[in-house]
Structures are given as structure tokens and as C-alpha cells.
Amino acid sequence: MLKIHYSLDSGLNESITPIDxxxxxxxxxxxxxxxxxxxxxxxxxxxxxxxxxxxxxxxxxxxxxxxxxxxxxxxxxxxxxxxxxxxAVDVRSMGVGKDLLRTLQDLGIDVAPYSGKAETLVINGLNPEPGISVAQQLLMDESDIIQAGLDMARKLLTPGRTVLAVGKGEKFKLSGAETVGIKPKYPRSLDALVVRDITGREFPADTKIVSVMDLHDLGRVVLTGLPVMDTVLTIDGRNYRVPLGTPIRHLLDTVGIQPSSGDIVVLGGPFRGEAVYSLDEGVTKNDYGLFIIPSSRFPKVQDAPCINCGECVLNCPARVQPHLISRCAEYDKFEMAEKHGLHSCFECGLCAFHCFARRPLLQYIRFAKAQLKASRQTEQA
Ligand code: SF4
Ligand code: SF4
The missing domain is CATH 2.40.50 (OB fold (Dihydrolipoamide Acetyltransferase, E2P))
Incomplete structure (x- = not known):
């Protein structure tokens, strides 16, 4: 069972274990x-x-x-x-341009962060959430692969400044990047807050940010010429390399964890993760953690009205009003949610974590964003 805390530090002592x-x-x-x-x-x-x-x-x-x-x-x-x-595709011999980006995309890379130019490129090397140690593990064990990804990213973006953000006191280094230490406390690992720490500005248009997990994927594609086919997940304090599509059931069997009836299995971390609907669900590229909440450790799910305590507002690093946004989403007032700052939310999950009424605030926010996105795509079609 993962104990919830705010520290992003992890005690690494083993290497990544491959799952067949x-x-x-x-x-x-x-x-x-x-x-x-x-x-x-x-x-x-x-x-x-x-x-x-x-x-x-x-x-x-x-x-x-x-x-x-x-x-x-x-x-x-x-x-x-x-x-x-x-x-394999010989990615390394390709010149910079649209063909290279299309090839990387065809090999499984989300190329949005590598398109266009950037004055500052930030590499987010902090563990994404408490209890997850993937970023530190990759920096410790596979920095040569991350370096290959960074070299490609710099070739594409030609940034004037490249910064590797890591937990304060960590000694990780990458060639071509200056290392900056950030207090390793959640939610300081979230992209929007890392960029603000590094540049002193909020959402600067001339800055791009990628995680070390993203650069690791890019580096493997560059070095092998093969597509992204696995991801690294933290489970119960250890890191595993897992083929994409591996059913959760197989993963739990392999690592020796057996959930009991009524337990919740969560993909992701303790603040931003989502319960899986079936143990047959396959692991995706964006997954970085898996943990179990025993049925005895969470209250019964029920409709929970807001009691206007204000805790969510006090704990929101984006300075929006989660209780208002969630109420708009609850009653399908998605555009009103937008007016209350829906898109300023970077989905840290702290509002839901602190809500005394146990309202699913993060889920309401994600629901509103998804509904707006779908309705705008329909309008454009
Ligand atoms: S998830 Fe909640 S606390 Fe976090 S930024 Fe969004 S509204 Fe604020
Ligand atoms: S923390 Fe929960 S109960 Fe309190 S104001 Fe926010 S949504 Fe309402």
C-alpha cells in the first residue's frame, strides 16, 4: 500500500526490472x-x-x-x-524538417513539444508524483539514452537555453543543459510550476518543457530506429519496464500483488491517477505508476454536495476555484466552467485530495475539459 505524502524523493537502490x-x-x-x-x-x-x-x-x-x-x-x-x-528506421541520418517530425510521430513520439522553435527548453527531471520514482531511476540508470533524446530535441528546437530541472541536491547532469535544483515537494514537479520556477514567468510562449520519460522515449527511438513499445512504471517502490498493452492482471501476477475483491487498482500516482475499470485494461505509454487502495482504506462512494469550506481554493496552486468549476461541470455548464478558469487548472489533484466532502473534483474538471474538446471538434468537422 502506498502511503500518501508530498515528498518527491525516492530511495532508489535497484535497477529497472523488465517484464516479459x-x-x-x-x-x-x-x-x-x-x-x-x-x-x-x-x-x-x-x-x-x-x-x-x-x-x-x-x-x-x-x-x-x-x-x-x-x-x-x-x-x-x-x-x-x-x-x-x-x-529499423535510420532516424539519425535524417535532416531536420517535416519528414523527420513525421517519422518520429510514426515511431510513437508525441512531437508537439519538438515542433517549432523554443528560446528555452526545460527538461522536467523531477518524479511526477509522490511514490513514483521513474524520472530519478531513468536519470540514474539510462542517462545515455536520455542524452540521445536531448541531442535530437535540441537539434529540432535550437533553444538558446536548456535546463535540466531536478530535485534540490541531486547531481544529475546532461551535456548541453544547465542543472537547476527545485524543492522536491508535490506539486512542484508539475510542468507549469517547473517552468515558472525556471523562467520566473507563467506559461511563457517561448519555452517548451519535456519530461525525462519523454526524452528517454525519443532517445530510444533515435538510437534503435524502432518505435516506442514499452513504458517504465513504479509499483510498490520498484521500477519495471512493461510492454505496452500488458494487462494489469498479468502485471500484478508477475510482481506478486493480489488485490482483494473491492480494492481499487489505480494507474498513475496518488494525486493524478485513475482507477482502472478492469484488470484486463492494458498499460499505455503515459502510465508511470500502479498502486492498490485496499477496500478498508476508502469511504463508500456517494453523491457529495459541496459544503463551501474553501479548502480546495486554499490548496489550488493554479489559483482557480475548484468548487465552482466542479459545480458547473456537474450540471453540464462547461462553458461557464471555462469562464471560471477551467483551462488554468493543470490537474494536480490537490483540490480533490483536500476536499472534506470527498467530491471528485479532478474527475469533474477532466470531464468538463473532455466535453468541451469533443464539442469543439464536432463544430469544426
Ligand atoms: S486539480 Fe484542483 S487544485 Fe489542482 S490546479 Fe486544478 S483546480 Fe487547482
Ligand atoms: S473542498 Fe470540497 S466541500 Fe470544500 S469548498 Fe471545495 S469542493 Fe466544496
Missing amino acids: APKVLNIQKRNLVLQAKKGQSVRRGEILAKHPSPFGGAYHAAASGKVTAINEHNLTISCDGGDETID
């Missing part, structure tokens, strides 16, 4: 445009789906096998245990 590909991979279809069809044989690294946004990275098979099912949630691959892999 399971017999079945479940690729979540949500927000993807499928390219593979049922019955199709796929090699390791073969493209399965594209991202509908102009910058989002494609999704690839983490193991060879056959697409045996597609339902409303997942595309399922039955793995054959073979090692047939797609041909």
Missing part, C-alpha cells in the same frame, strides 16, 4: 484511429493505430502475434512468442 511480454496484449482504443484489422498477423513494432491529433504518436505492437479481437475498449493481440520485428 504476456500471452495477450490489450491496446486501449480510446482516442486512437485503428490501422490493424482483426485476423491480421503483426510483427513486433508494427503500427496498430494512429493518434487523431496532428502531433500525437502512433501505437505499435510490443510483441509479434495476431489481432484476435477488437471490441469497444481494446484491440487484442495474441502473442506468438516469436521475435519477428519490423525493420
Whole structure:
């Protein structure tokens, strides 16, 4: 059980443990445009789906096998245990330009942070949430891969200043970047706050920020010419390299954790993570943690009216009024939520954590953002 606290420090003493590909991979279809069809044989690294946004990275098979099912949630691959892999792409010899960005996107990289130019490039090297140690682990064990990613990012963005933000007192270094220490206390690890700490400004247009996890993905693609096929997750204090699409059930079995009936399994960290709806759910690129809340440790879920205590406002680093925004979202007043600063929220989860009434404030906020995004996409179509 993960004890909730605010410190982002972690006591690392082991290296990343690889998890073998399971017999079945479940690729979540949500927000993807499928390219593979049922019955199709796929090699390791073969493209399965594209991202509908102009910058989002494609999704690839983490193991060879056959697409045996597609339902409303997942595309399922039955793995054959073979090692047939797609041909590598020589990314390093490509010149800077649209073709390079498109190739990186086709290899699974979200290229939004690498498009255009930036006066300042910030690398967020803080662990994203308490209890998660992925950033520190990658900086400690695989800085050569992160360096390859940084070299490519600098080639694309040509920043005047590059800064590696790490927890105060840490000695990590990357060539071409100055290291700046930040107090390792949540929510100081969130991108918006890291940028403010480094530049002294809020949301400066000339600054881009990427995490060390993003740069690690980019570095692996550059060095191997193969797409992103796994992610690193912290589970119970240890870090694991997990093939994308690995069902949570397989992961828990492999690491020896057995949830009991009624427990909540959460993907992500303690403040921003989301409960999984099924243990068959597959791990995605953006996941960095997994933990369990025993049923005895959380109160019964019920509709909870706001009691106007103001705790959420006092704890909001974005200085918005979460109680107002959540009430707008609750009653489908999404544009009103926007007027109350919905988009200034960077989803730290502190409001919900402090709410005495246990209102699902972060979920309301994410719901309002998703509804507005969907309605605007429909208007544009
Ligand atoms: S999640 Fe809540 S506390 Fe955090 S920035 Fe958004 S509104 Fe503020
Ligand atoms: S912390 Fe919860 S109960 Fe208090 S004002 Fe905010 S939403 Fe309302």
C-alpha cells in the first residue's frame, strides 16, 4: 500500500526490472484511429493505430502475434512468442524538417513539444508524483539514452537555453543543459510550476518543457530506429519496464500483488491517477505508476454536495476555484466552467485530495475539459 505524502524523493537502490511480454496484449482504443484489422498477423513494432491529433504518436505492437479481437475498449493481440520485428528506421541520418517530425510521430513520439522553435527548453527531471520514482531511476540508470533524446530535441528546437530541472541536491547532469535544483515537494514537479520556477514567468510562449520519460522515449527511438513499445512504471517502490498493452492482471501476477475483491487498482500516482475499470485494461505509454487502495482504506462512494469550506481554493496552486468549476461541470455548464478558469487548472489533484466532502473534483474538471474538446471538434468537422 502506498502511503500518501508530498515528498518527491525516492530511495532508489535497484535497477529497472523488465517484464516479459504476456500471452495477450490489450491496446486501449480510446482516442486512437485503428490501422490493424482483426485476423491480421503483426510483427513486433508494427503500427496498430494512429493518434487523431496532428502531433500525437502512433501505437505499435510490443510483441509479434495476431489481432484476435477488437471490441469497444481494446484491440487484442495474441502473442506468438516469436521475435519477428519490423525493420529499423535510420532516424539519425535524417535532416531536420517535416519528414523527420513525421517519422518520429510514426515511431510513437508525441512531437508537439519538438515542433517549432523554443528560446528555452526545460527538461522536467523531477518524479511526477509522490511514490513514483521513474524520472530519478531513468536519470540514474539510462542517462545515455536520455542524452540521445536531448541531442535530437535540441537539434529540432535550437533553444538558446536548456535546463535540466531536478530535485534540490541531486547531481544529475546532461551535456548541453544547465542543472537547476527545485524543492522536491508535490506539486512542484508539475510542468507549469517547473517552468515558472525556471523562467520566473507563467506559461511563457517561448519555452517548451519535456519530461525525462519523454526524452528517454525519443532517445530510444533515435538510437534503435524502432518505435516506442514499452513504458517504465513504479509499483510498490520498484521500477519495471512493461510492454505496452500488458494487462494489469498479468502485471500484478508477475510482481506478486493480489488485490482483494473491492480494492481499487489505480494507474498513475496518488494525486493524478485513475482507477482502472478492469484488470484486463492494458498499460499505455503515459502510465508511470500502479498502486492498490485496499477496500478498508476508502469511504463508500456517494453523491457529495459541496459544503463551501474553501479548502480546495486554499490548496489550488493554479489559483482557480475548484468548487465552482466542479459545480458547473456537474450540471453540464462547461462553458461557464471555462469562464471560471477551467483551462488554468493543470490537474494536480490537490483540490480533490483536500476536499472534506470527498467530491471528485479532478474527475469533474477532466470531464468538463473532455466535453468541451469533443464539442469543439464536432463544430469544426
Ligand atoms: S486539480 Fe484542483 S487544485 Fe489542482 S490546479 Fe486544478 S483546480 Fe487547482
Ligand atoms: S473542498 Fe470540497 S466541500 Fe470544500 S469548498 Fe471545495 S469542493 Fe466544496
